[in-house]
Every structure is written in structure tokens, then in C-alpha cells.
Amino acid sequence: MKLFRQEVSELIHRGFDSNLKIAVTGLSRAGKTAFITSLMNQIQYLSTHDHLPFLVAAQERRVIGTKRVPQNNMMVSRFDYDRAMSFLHASQTQWPEPTKDVSETRLAIKYKPVKRSKRLLGKTATLSLDIIDYPGEWLLDLPLLEMDFRQWSEQQMSLMKGQRADLGKSWLQACQSLDPDQEADEQLLASLSSAYTQYLHDCKNHGLHWVQPGRFVLPGELAGAPVLQFFPFAGAVAEKDKKSSSRHVPTNFELLHTRFEEYKSKVVQRFYKDYFATFDRQVVLVDCLTPLNRGYDSFVDMQQALIQILQSFRYGRNGILSRLFSPKIDKVLFCATKADHVTPDQHNNLMNLLDQMIYPVWQQVAYEEVEMRGMSLASIQATQAGYIHESEQHHPAIQGHTLDGELVTLYPGEVPARLPAADYWKSHQFDFVPFKPQPSKPGAPLPHLRMDSALEYLIGDKLR
Numbered sequence: 001m002k003l004f005r006q007e008v009s010e011l012i013h014r015g016f017d018s019n020l021k022i023a024v025t026g027l028s029r030a031g032k033t034a035f036i037t038s039l040m041n042q043i044q045y046l047s048t049h050d051h052l053p054f055l056v057a058a059q060e061r062r063v064i065g066t067k068r069v070p071q072n073n074m075m076v077s078r079f080d081y082d083r084a085m086s087f088l089h090a091s092q093t094q095w096p097e098p099t100k101d102v103s104e105t106r107l108a109i110k111y112k113p114v115k116r117s118k119r120l121l122g123k124t125a126t127l128s129l130d131i132i133d134y135p136g137e138w139l140l141d142l143p144l145l146e147m148d149f150r151q152w153s154e155q156q157m158s159l160m161k162g163q164r165a166d167l168g169k170s171w172l173q174a175c176q177s178l179d180p181d182q183e184a185d186e187q188l189l190a191s192l193s194s195a196y197t198q199y200l201h202d203c204k205n206h207g208l209h210w211v212q213p214g215r216f217v218l219p220g221e222l223a224g225a226p227v228l229q230f231f232p233f234a235g236a237v238a239e240k241d242k243k244s245s246s247r248h249v250p251t252n253f254e255l256l257h258t259r260f261e262e263y264k265s266k267v268v269q270r271f272y273k274d275y276f277a278t279f280d281r282q283v284v285l286v287d288c289l290t291p292l293n294r295g296y297d298s299f300v301d302m303q304q305a306l307i308q309i310l311q312s313f314r315y316g317r318n319g320i321l322s323r324l325f326s327p328k329i330d331k332v333l334f335c336a337t338k339a340d341h342v343t344p345d346q347h348n349n350l351m352n353l354l355d356q357m358i359y360p361v362w363q364q365v366a367y368e369e370v371e372m373r374g375m376s377l378a379s380i381q382a383t384q385a386g387y388i389h390e391s392e393q394h395h396p397a398i399q400g401h402t403l404d405g406e407l408v409t410l411y412p413g414e415v416p417a418r419l420p421a422a423d424y425w426k427s428h429q430f431d432f433v434p435f436k437p438q439p440s441k442p443g444a445p446l447p448h449l450r451m452d453s454a455l456e457y458l459i460g461d462k463l464r
């Protein structure tokens with residue numbers, strides 16, 4: 001009888017243990033891997049250090065312990081936290097490497113609940129967190145799900161202006177040899193796809209974010225597969241011969257079309273189904289500073305890519321994700337990352353800039369009554385903020401080691417509080433210098449800015 005009671009209690013108790021799946025989203029180099037690494041690191045020290053003043057459960061000393069536990073999905077690699085930490089703890093510190101494939105992690109946080117309902121069921125409860133990491137480029141494909149080959153081709157060709165037209169010149173020229181109505185020539189399609197892929201790499205190297213299809217630049221195990229051998233084609237195509245037999249050999253255009261559809265269903269849709277079908281909360285990480293360094297084209301390009309992606313996430317019933325998988329998302333956190341690149345007096349401007357960049361998305365999320373918040377943060381703080389004293393004056397400054405190891409103290413400049421117009425770059429030169437991570441000791445949490453506020457927003461209510 002005693003045993004039975006214990007089992008029932010365990011069962012009920014388990015019912016109150018909760019699980020939270022957090023989608024960390026952001027374009028490539030936005031800071032996803034750094035964010036996940038820092039989040040895992042901060043959580044690891046929850047019960048032993050006092051480093052997260054704004055995480056209420058930690059402040060109230062209700063966290064008993066935390067650990068990494070085996071993830072549910074056995075088909076995907078485990079997020080290599082130890083490797084990321086070995087870079088950050090090396091004698092010459094380094095940032096974790098760019099992500100090339102998808103990986104997952106599950107963390108368990110055991111805590112003393114304050115909610116009466118949970119307390120009645122036991123002295124402790126456990127929150128488990130699931131987080132995945134993946135290359136930012138793969139996120140760029142979500143909008144494809146709402147387009148057919150024609151629409152996508154027209155959209156991509158309409159981008160072929162200015163810098164992009166220059167970068168795409170040799171691919172466009174090579175395309176002249178393509179007759180869309182000829183019997184499909186796989187060799188030709190492969191070589192034109194490779195020229196198109198080169199164009200996407202060149203865009204990326206010039207600071208442009210909108211590179212579609214995203215898998216082309218980071219194919220993973222699909223490298224060389226025909227499903228990655230297509231490209232936009234917006235020219236005229238002969239009307240299809242209705243009488244053509246069922247043994248009809250596809251034309252170049254038809255094969256491009258088929259591969260695009262295959263890419264959508266077998267690559268893009270599968271990725272979202274496997275990893276984004278059921279998430280509860282979303283973090284959107286945005287690096288506003290790098291495109292400010294690069295100039296107007298890069299800035300506008302990033303804004304467009306970001307809005308397009310976030311609009312595809314649409315939180316209400318009509319969004320493509322909702323229609324396909326119906327995730328029940330209740331909170332979104334927008335973060336301007338790498339805030340340690342600028343002096344603290346600029347953090348507000350950084351946040352305002354992010355607000356304005358994604359204004360249409362803010363509105364949409366608000367309309368769907370999904371709770372949201374914005375903040376600027378540094379997942380891994382690489383600089384120290386202070387003042388330079390000159391005569392009687394104090395000027396805000398930051399100090400850190402540049403990537404080649406030189407210690408510099410500087411004022412990196414102002415972040416514009418409004419979206420800059422094209423001529424803004426003529427009178428303002430941004431120079432946000434990249435810094436090496438600060439040396440930190442194993443056994444101590446990583447330095448950060450506002451990771452505690454981010455955690456309170458994302459998981460605080462689940463630790464009540």
C-alpha cells in the first residue's frame with residue numbers, strides 16, 4: 001500500500017515537472033551558438049554562484065541543482081558545449097566555431113517551487129529545457145514554403161540590382177546558354193547551380209544576408225545532391241504540350257521546378273517539422289552592429305531578410321508554421337546581441353534601432369497577443385566598460401583585446417537611435433571592432449550582460 005502511494009505521488013509529481021522548448025533564432029553570425037553556450041554555462045552555476053541577480057529563483061536560492069540530461073531526439077548530435085567551452089577557456093581564447101549542422105541539448109533544473117499547487121505535490125520540481133542549434137542560413141528557407149518556383153524566381157531576379165548584379169554577373173551570363181524548353185541537361189544544370197552557389201557565397205562574403213536557398217552555402221550531408229541543383233529562372237517558357245505522353249522527358253525548366261518543390265518538401269519542411277514544430281518560446285537574436293559597419297546595402301539587406309523570416313514565423317493561426325505544425329508559442333524575446341561592443345550609454349539606442357528594424361514584426365506579434373520583450377545583451381561579455389579621463393572630463397569607453405590580441409581602450413561611436421538613411425554613412429563611419437572573449441576560469445560562470453534578465457523572461461515563471 002505504501003509502495004502504491006509512493007508511485008501515485010511520483011506520477012502526479014512528474015505531471016508537474018515541466019518541459020520547455022526554446023527556439024533560438026537568428027541569421028548567420030547573429031550570436032546563437034554564443035547565446036546557447038552562455039545560457040548553458042549560466043544555468044550550470046545556478047545553485048553555486050550569485051551571478052544572476054535578475055533571475056528570481058536564483059536570487060531566492062531555490063535552485064537545488066542543474067545538469068545536462070540525455071535529449072529526446074536520438075537522431076541528432078548533442079550540442080558540443082564542451083568544445084565551445086574549450087575555445088573560451090583556451091590560453092588564447094577564441095569564439096566557438098560557426099555552426100555547420102544541427103545539434104540539440106536538454107538541461108534539467110531542479111528547484112524548490114513556491115506555487116502552492118506544486119508545493120503540495122512535493123518539495124522539489126524539475127524543469128527541463130530543450131534547445132537546438134543550427135546554421136543561421138537554414139532559417140532563410142522558411143519563406144520558400146509559401147512560394148512556388150515562379151514566384152521565388154521572380155523575387156530573386158528582382159534583387160539583382162546594384163552590388164548583387166555585379167556579384168551575379170558570371171552566373172547570369174552563363175544562364176544565357178540555358179534553353180528552358182530543351183530536354184533537361186543535368187550536367188548543364190549542375191554547372192549553372194554551382195555558379196549560382198558561388199554567387200550566394202560572394203553575397204555572404206560581402207555582408208549580404210539574404211542568401212536563398214540557405215542550404216546551398218552550407219549543404220551539410222546534401223553536398224552534391226541533385227536536390228541542391230537548381231537556381232531561379234524567370235524567363236519565358238513554352239506552353240506545355242497537353243498531349244505529351246506520360247513518358248515525357250522533363251525539360252530544363254520542369255526539372256528546375258521539380259527540384260525546387262523537392263527542396264521545399266524534403267529539406268525545408270522536414271527541418272522545420274523536426275525542430276520547430278513544437279516550441280514554446282522563441283528568442284530572436286539580431287546583430288545590428290555588423291551591418292552598421294558594412295554600410296547601407298548590408299543594413300537594408302539584413303532588415304529585409306529578418307522581416308521576411310519573422311513574418312513567415314507568423315504566430316497566429318494563418319502563419320505557415322501554424323498551419324503546418326501549430327506550435328503553441330506564448331513568449332518571444334527580441335535581443336540586440338553583442339552589446340558589449342558599445343559603451344553602456346549606447347545600449348538604449350541599440351534597442352531602439354532593433355525596435356525600428358523589425359517594427360512590422362513587433363506589431364504582428366502584439367496583434368496575436370503573444371507576450372514579447374526586447375533587450376540588448378552580450379551573451380559572453382568580451383569587454384569592460386569604463387571612462388577615459390581627459391583634463392576635467394570623463395568619456396565613456398570600452399576596453400578589450402582585439403582578435404590579434406592587442407589591448408585597446410576606445411569609444412566605438414554612437415549607435416543611431418533611428419533607422420539610418422542611405423546618406424548617413426557618408427557622414428558617419430562606424431567602426432565596431434571585434435574583440436576576443438575575455439579569459440575566464442574553468443569553474444566560474446562566463447561574464448555576460450543581461451543574460452539573467454533574458455533567463456528570467458524565458459524561464460522565470462516556470463521556476464515559480
Ligand SMILES: Nc1nc2c(ncn2[C@@H]2O[C@H](COP(=O)(O)OP(=O)(O)OP(=O)(O)O)[C@@H](O)[C@H]2O)c(=O)[nH]1
Pocket residue numbers: 026027028029030031032033034035095096097098099100134135136137337338339340341377378379380381382383434435
Ligand atoms: N563581443 C561579443 N561578440 C559576440 C557575442 N556573441 C557573439 N559574438 C561574436 O559573433 C560571432 C558569431 O557568434 P555565433 O554565436 O557563432 O553566431 P551564430 O548565430 O551561431 O552563427 P552561425 O552558426 O554561423 O549561424 C562570434 O564568433 C563572436 O565574434 C557577444 O556576446 N559579445
Ligand SMILES: [Mg+2]
Pocket residue numbers: 032033034097098099133134135136
Ligand atoms: Mg552557430
